[in-house]
Amino acid sequence: MDAETESRKEWATIPNAITVLRFLLVIPICIYVVSGTHPTLTALLLLAFGLSDWVDGFIARKFSQVSKLGILLDPIADRLGIVAIAVALVVAGLIPLWVGLVIFCVDLILLGTYFFLRLSQPPASTWLGKIRTALMMLGLACVAVGRIDQFVFLYVPGIFVLSAGTLLHIVVGYGYFQIMRGQAKKEPVVPAESDNQ
Numbered sequence: 151m152d153a154e155t156e157s158r159k160e161w162a163t164i165p166n167a168i169t170v171l172r173f174l175l176v177i178p179i180c181i182y183v184v185s186g187t188h189p190t191l192t193a194l195l196l197l198a199f200g201l202s203d204w205v206d207g208f209i210a211r212k213f214s215q216v217s218k219l220g221i222l223l224d225p226i227a228d229r230l231g232i233v234a235i236a237v238a239l240v241v242a243g244l245i246p247l248w249v250g251l252v253i254f255c256v257d258l259i260l261l262g263t264y265f266f267l268r269l270s271q272p273p274a275s276t277w278l279g280k281i282r283t284a285l286m287m288l289g290l291a292c293v294a295v296g297r298i299d300q301f302v303f304l305y306v307p308g309i310f311v312l313s314a315g316t317l318l319h320i321v322v323g324y325g326y327f328q329i330m331r332g333q334a335k336k337e338p339v340v341p342a343e344s345d346n347q
Contacts (some may be wrong), residue, residue, distance in 0.1 A: 159173050159310035163210070163215040163217055163220065164206075164209055164213075164215060165206040165207070165209050165210040165215050165216075165217075165220050165224075166206075166217060166219055166220050168202050168205060168206040168209070169202075169206050169220065169224050170223075170227075171191065171202065172198075172199055172202040172203065172227055172231065173230065174208070174229040175195050175198060175199045175202075175231075175232050175233055176230070176231045176234050176235060178195060179192060179195045179199065179235055179238070180234055180235060180237075180238040180282055182195075183235070183238040183239055183241075183244070183294070184238050184241050184242050186242060186297075189297035189298045190298055191263050191293070192294050192297070193294045193295040193297070193298060194320060196235070196291050196294045197288060197291060199231060199235075199287075200287040200288075200290075200291060203224075203228060203283070203287070205221075206224065207224070211214075213323070218271070221271055221272070221314070222271060222272060225272050225275065226272075228283065229257050229260075229261075230257075232253065232257075232283075232286055232287075232290070233253055233254055233257050233274070235290055236249060236253045236254070236290070237250050237254065237338045239290070239293060244293055244297070245293060245309060245312060246309070246313070248315060248316075249312060249316045249347075252316050252317075252319060252320065253286075253316060253319060256319055256320060256323040259298050259323065259327070260323055260326055260327065260330075262338050263327060263330050264330060267330055267331070267333070267334040268334075269330060269333050269334060269337065270337060273326050273329040273330055274327060274329075275320070276326075276329075278318070278325065279322045279325075279326070281318065282315055282318045282319050282321075282322045283315075284315075285311055285312070285314055285315030285318060286312060286315035286316070288308075288311050288315075289309070289312025289313070289314075290308070290310070290312060291314050292304040292305070292307055292308025292311060292312075293305060293308035293309060293312060294308075295308075296308055312328075312332070
């Protein structure tokens with residue numbers, strides 16, 4: 151019983167709940183972006199998406215609620231969320247196609263590398279990676295808020311900020327690729343189940 155309780159504490163944390171909520175926010179955001187409806191609500195949801203990334207990390211560190219699941223889930227929720235929102239913005243014609251393609255392709259390569267190398271956990275976030283994510287979040291927020299008539303002046307700056315974040319994403323992606331290669335050399339090889347058959 152104690153083992154079950156300890157196992158539950160490992161994943162049943164406030165930061166993990168916030169991470170799951172952040173990922174669920176992506177669904178209405180993408181729907182509203184593609185449909186072109188509720189621009190104010192879309193901007194608020196996108197703001198909540200971005201702020202929750204900081205909030206869950208702060209709570210995890212402040213109250214010692216860091217978990218193995220959170221370490222794995224948080225970056226996945228971030229990346230899948232940003233990719234989905236970027237694709238929705240491309241479909242809606244709000245951001246350039248190349249931005250969506252770069253974000254999608256870089257993350258796809260990193261995700262494929264992670265599973266191909268069978269790493270025990272994703273690489274730790276770097277300061278450059280955090281700057282990249284902040285630029286992307288800010289750019290996405292400005293583009294979304296720029297859909298509101300009173301704040302249309304934020305749209306063009308949002309495109310420039312998002313483009314800068316996207317270019318930095320290539321550099322950061324290459325850095326994470328090299329980090330994962332280094333991890334793979336240090337970690338013992340975990341054979342797949344099919345290898346034992």
